Amino acid sequence: MASPDALRGHVDAMLLSVLSDGPVHGYGAIERIRARSGGELDFPSGTVYPALKRLERRGLIEGEWEAAGRSKRVYRLTPAGERSLAEQRSEWALTASLITRVLGAARA
Template identity: 55%
Template structure:
């Protein structure tokens, strides 16, 4: 997948992966790959700065934990992060609907796909 296609969507992807449970950085990268059936291979140089930024804005909280004998920073969603994730999902549905209506020539002008 084209890395440029992820611009503007990284926050939603990270928040979504952390919705289920707290994870450390490498596990987040693995979860993105797994949930995308291997289509998303996001470099650590993209993920870690985004995690730190989401932590600064209060969407994530982190703590150090020992996992398999190694110290790792584990990230979890905060209440603010859950609200942000819902807003991101809503914005994504709107965006996908609009883009879908443009890319589907079988729809007439102003007709939006169902769903």
């Protein structure tokens, strides 16, 4: 399982990624991350909800209250969020490649 320190700074990108699958409420985002990670990542709501608020303040997602049954706030990506996700995916690919090259290098 990945350490919390290794995940720090990547929660926002993971939330944007699961929102790219379509609108979802906060707990649904937690479930999507859990499912995508094969159960390895199980973020507490105390991590996810502040991150959703932060992404909303930055204009990367927008939320609206859904009144069906119990009231829930449903979030969706904005065009700015889609652009940010594309940039973060590209940056992650470069970073992961670099780290893999360094960590995977055999000692001579």
